[in-house]
Amino acid sequence: MIIIADGGSTKTNWCLLDDNQKKIYFNTEGYNPYFVDSDYIVGSLKKGLPQDLPLEKITEVYYYGAGVHNEEKAKIVSDAFVKLFTNAKIEVGHDLLAAARALLGATAGFAAILGTGTNTCIYDGKEITYNINSAAYILGDEGSGSFIGKKLLTDYVRGLMPLDVKEAFFDTYKLTEDEIMDNVYTKPLANRFCASFSKFVYDNNVNIQYTRKIVDDSFEAFFANLVSKYPNYQDHSFNCIGSVGYNFRNVLEEKAAQYGMKVGKILRSPIDDLVKFHIENK
Structure with missing residues (x-):
């Protein structure tokens, strides 16, 4: 059994893939390691995970999370997971990589997150190659909730x-x-x-x-201070994941057009496309 999870600062979307690739979806709160520690994550998951989830049968966990910017922050999450998924190989990555993989698959391009926070990147079809720091909610996160x-x-x-x-x-x-x-x-x-x-x-x-x-004004700041700072940004389509981008997509599409970008995908959540990516690239 495999678990794939996309964790924002507010909510985490989970998908359990059983041995027949049947999908079971569920949600918990979000776990940004800038704001919560390993003990908090363990306590929350013990309450939030489905009671009938066979933790001992899960062999792989792929978690993409907000705030997982470096090994130190990734360790906060992985330390919590090893206490729960005791028989699983655990990989913890950045939610921006999840967004890029969900939006673009194996194709190079531009990807963004507009949810509780903001993030943006250039993706080469495998990994993120260029990222301008969003500076988080105090200093930046333009366009976010x-x-x-x-x-x-x-x-x-x-x-x-x-x-x-x-x-x-x-x-x-x-x-x-x-x-x-x-x-x-x-x-x-x-x-x-x-x-x-x-x-x-x-x-x-x-x-x-x-x-x-x-x-x-929020999306203007987002494009002026982040998107337009990427070299040759107009060569890419604008692709975005997140509740804010999705709910205000009419304003977002207009702003992208003002900045000379064609609009690609605007999704509320990456989980379906992220699961598809993992199935296709197993």
């Missing part, structure tokens, strides 16, 4: 949000300015907290002009 959420929250605490949107926001979340500041600066997983408000931007029908501008 956390970037969009931060803009919304900033306007709210500064009193810059239009009154009709402010009333709808408070009716939805019942959050005071002090509570928002406390969640961002003193509680864990602030990136996930900020990103959660991108749903409000997506659902908003009170003042569409206001929230549309937040999304447009």
Whole structure:
């Protein structure tokens, strides 16, 4: 039995492939090693994995995760997995490689993630060959859910949000300015907290002009500060994975066109195409 998993900062999508290549899908929370340690991952998986999952029968685990930027961060995840999947060969890689493999397969091109966080790369059909650091949610992550959420929250605490949107926001979340500041600066997983408000931007029908501008400005920053910095970026099609890219794909497609890029695939999740990649390249 083989497990393939795509882990974002908020959610992890899992697929179990049995010996007959039957697929069983399930989800857990996300495990970004910049924000959680091995003990947290073990505890969460013991609660989140299906109770009838035959852990001892799993022989291979391929995990692609947000925040797995180096061996130190990969070890945090792998140390947790070896305690659960005791008979399995475990490989831990970056979620950006998962995105590239899901979007492009064995074809070279440009791939991006727009979910809780942001990432981008050039892929040669096997490996990532060029990556501009997204600088994470405090310094960068332009275009991401956390970037969009931060803009919304900033306007709210500064009193810059239009009154009709402010009333709808408070009716939805019942959050005071002090509570928002406390969640961002003193509680864990602030990136996930900020990103959660991108749903409000997506659902908003009170003042569409206001929230549309937040999304447009976020994607403008994404293309100006990241995408357009890749050499000959216009030679590639724009391919993207992630809930933010998928939910706001109409704005994203317009922005890509403004920057002279044809649009390829825009997917919510890579898991189906990632499983296909592993089956075809076993």
